[in-house]
Amino acid sequence: xxxxxxxxxxxxxxxxxxxxxxxxxxxxxxxxxxxxxxxxxxxxxxxxxxxxxxxxxxxxxxxxxxxxxxxxxxxxxxxxxxxxxxxxxxxxxxxxxxxxxxxxxxxxx
Numbered sequence: 001x002x003x004x005x006x007x008x009x010x011x012x013x014x015x016x017x018x019x020x021x022x023x024x025x026x027x028x029x030x031x032x033x034x035x036x037x038x039x040x041x042x043x044x045x046x047x048x049x050x051x052x053x054x055x056x057x058x059x060x061x062x063x064x065x066x067x068x069x070x071x072x073x074x075x076x077x078x079x080x081x082x083x084x085x086x087x088x089x090x091x092x093x094x095x096x097x098x099x100x101x102x103x104x105x106x107x108x109x
Contacts, residue, residue, distance in 0.1 A: 075105065
């Protein structure tokens, strides 16, 4: 938990951008854009929607799809710059795949 607090403190101290947070459970992956000044969630995407379809996805494909989906939702609101909050997770694996997919759609962080 200490890593998450340290990362979030640095993000809020340095940047006034909206925060793109990532949460990973044992079964699912979630991403949401949070406006810290108002305390509102502006956009969200999760693997729950992908699991409802009949297609079979592996975890890497799911992370890439979530990254692209959240980036499209954020860009449609006219927001291009965000701060990436990886929480307690290291920047590798699924978190990195999600971030790279969001960057490829045009987000800056």
